[in-house]
Amino acid sequence: MFGANQPIIVLNQNIKRESGRKVQVENINAGKTIADVVRTCLGPRAMLKMLMDPMGGICLTNDGNAILREITVQHPAAKSMIEIARTQDEEVGDGTTSVIVLSGDILAAAQPFLAQGMHPTVIIRAYRQALEDMINVLRDEIAIPIDLNNREQVRDIIRSCIGTKFISKWAEMAVDIAEEAVKTVYIEENGRKEIDIKRYAKIEKLPGGRIEDSYVLKGIMLNKDVTHQKMRRRIENPRILLLDCNLEYKKGESMTNVEMMKEEDFSKMLQAEEEFVQKMCEDIIRLKPDVIFTEKGVSDLAQHFLVKAGITAVRRVRKTDNNRIARATGAQIVSRTDELKEEDVGTNCGLFEVKKLGDEYFTFITDCKDPKACTIVLRGASKDILKEIERNLQDAMSVARNIYLEPFVVPGGGAVEMAVSNALTEKSKSITGVEQWPYRAVVQALEVIPRTLTQNCGANIIRTLTALRAKHAAGEKNVGINGDTGELVDMTQLKIWEPLSVKLQTYKTAIETSILLLRIDDIVSGSKKKDKDTNQNAGMSEQSMQE
Structure with a gap:
């Protein structure tokens, strides 16, 4: 009871x-x-x-x-x-x-x-x-x-981590790459150390070539080409501008259709669009940049104004890549063109270049002064090998980072x-x-x-x-x-x-x-009544067949 x-x-x-x-x-x-x-x-x-x-x-x-x-x-x-x-x-x-x-x-x-x-x-x-x-x-x-100033001691520790990996045959090259990448992204501010290899040491895999051809690029490499064929593909000491807004006419978010009563309304609308894009481009041209990187699109009209001003544009850049370019060049990412200021322009880059590797175009931003961001270019016979080498290098860089953050072994x-x-x-x-x-x-x-x-x-x-x-x-x-x-x-x-x-x-x-x-x-663990449901469905389908 x-x-x-x-x-x-x-x-x-x-x-x-x-x-x-x-x-x-x-x-x-x-x-x-x-x-x-x-x-x-x-x-x-x-x-x-x-x-x-x-x-x-x-x-x-x-x-x-x-x-x-x-x-x-x-x-x-x-x-x-x-x-x-x-x-x-x-x-x-x-x-x-x-x-x-x-x-x-x-x-x-x-x-x-x-x-x-x-x-x-x-x-x-x-x-x-x-x-x-x-x-x-x-x-x-x-x-x-351990003494971080003793380079050979640091290299021995990274080398012993690589010893169990596939990349151990190219141990010296891997140690060089890991050490250089970690040193590049190392920042010490107010007694606090920061080594963010996941965000600022990007690995780019290019099938073809030998593994020995891999290297650390003290700058940024993107799988991108310029938006217009008349734009310059090589600029020394460029002024770089980073945007995360569209360089095209802004569509109304709630406005889906427009009713026009007269013929002139259409031409007025086109003119308004053109003026809007022209105003955006004038805001950019005012700062005299050489290269623009934007995370969004660039319209044909905007490309026309930029080509006339001798400005090169690269569009649809990933957010992560834009952050690395900002860190390497000293530029600030801007969301609105009318808020652009002189201090937003990055001038730490020595060379902007677009090269063709294999069938694809790659943009290189190199010769940066103290970049604090880098790209590791990996070459190898096939994608499977490159993936394994990437995993091995990530481990090697993590070990190097751990040593710099806590120098005990x-x-x-x-x-x-x-x-x-x-x-x-x-x-x-x-x-x-x-x-x-x-x-x-x-x-x-x-x-x-x-x-x-x-x-x-x-x-x-x-x-x-x-x-x-x-x-x-x-x-x-x-x-x-x-x-x-x-x-x-x-x-x-x-x-x-x-x-x-x-x-x-x-x-x-x-x-x-x-x-x-x-x-x-x-x-x-709760499990559904699968067997019961299955039997019911089977009975219903049999009944419908008889009918």
């Missing part, structure tokens, strides 16, 4: 509900499955994955984020795992494969404790403590500060994971109660990185890891695995480094995601 105020909960019969231990085990299995997909993509001996998108396009890559972005999964926990690769890529731009592999193993480490009946909250508390200790050990004991090749694991295993002896077991398990899960590196290069996993543990127990903190040969090497000699910010983000993301998935004890 229910009480008067007692709520009655009725679950719809077509809502699926799974709860308890079963959900936790399923989430762990989903995490391990996603980790297994990208496990072979870690290290310099990484295998490539061939991905086909629904449109039939092909993507060849070993970038964890690019692989998981193309995979379609139904399980919600697997979707969370895929999301962390995207987070890692957006935050630091590298370590997307490591974070997935590590997260899969950290989840798996909890499985035996759940099977023994340990409460997930106890495991989570141990995981949080381990994460805090990992961050402290990384910052205080392992991180090495840690040894690569699994050395840092082994050092952290060794330090925290000692600390775990001082922890009392049942929490010490999950704490120790998550610390040992870090060994998945050196283990996967060993596995991917075909070395003996058990022997190599045992020898590596022994080296670290003896105090050799910088010893890691050579990803090409599987031998134990001092990473300072091999010059394999990783930025501290990438490692910190990897550990934080992997452990926080594992905690999030372990806290789930219920999955409820």
Whole structure:
């Protein structure tokens, strides 16, 4: 018998509900499955994955984020795992494969404790403590500060990031491009550093030519031609004007049709249009610019007035490209021609030129004084190769950016994971109660990185890891695995480094995601009555056929 105020909960019969231990085990299995997909993509001996998108396009890559972005999964926990690769890529731009592999193993480490009946909250508390200790050990004991003025040291770090990628054959060229691009867009104001490579270091892919022909253009390159064939295609020291308005007659927004009573009305209307366009062009000509870039259209009449004044116009420029031109040339983007002022004109550009490359025309704005924006021109045999090189370069530029923003590095090749694991295993002896077991398990899960590196290069996993543990127990903190040969090497000699910010983000993301998935004890999903509807429709169609 229910009480008067007692709520009655009725679950719809077509809502699926799974709860308890079963959900936790399923989430762990989903995490391990996603980790297994990208496990072979870690290290310099990484295998490539061939991905086909629904449109039939092909993507060849070993970038964890690019692989998981193309995979379609139904399980919600697997979707969370895929999301962390995207987070890692957006935050630091590298370590997307490591974070997935590590997260899969950290989840798996909890499985035996759940099977023994340990409460997930106890495991989570141990995981949080381990994460805090990992961050402290990384910052205080392992991180090495670097001198940003030592160019060779900076180049070594970028080179070690490229070592696992397709572009590693052209490592020197890639390091030059990444370093130059990041230095170009680097801005320091009031003690605050800003390196916006996504917005101001644009990559333009031109199929054809050799990969060695790629370079950084200290200026802007657009896939655009001038609007009129009589306009100049080469101007030295141009005065540049940027607009985001139409250079054509403004149509009435609410006025859809016009009624004319006399013949003269039509000619008056045409005259009004012409005067309007002429007024806009006069406002522009008054400032004597050489080149105009507008995000909207340029009418034939406006082109006529501009050609007479010797002004070159480029239309329908993307907003992002216009922002980069503004940053490179010192021009201001203006929305109305009647508000144009002398300070809106950009004069920092040394050369404006339109060239034909292959079948298309490209506009170049080069020789800028301190441009703070650049274009990376990539050449290569095919579009697939160019896409992979672009992904690799984005990673290299992100690593360079991380170093300039936080100049600390840690040894690569699994050395840092082994050092952290060794330090925290000692600390775990001082922890009392049942929490010490999950704490120790998550610390040992870090060994998945050196283990996967060993596995991917075909070395003996058990022997190599045992020898590596022994080296670290003896105090050799910088010893890691050579990803090409599987031998134990001092990473300072091999010059394999990783930025501290990438490692910190990897550990934080992997452990926080594992905690999030372990806290789930219920999955409820509502599904439509598909079967019932299908049967009804089938019955109706059969009846109509009989009639």
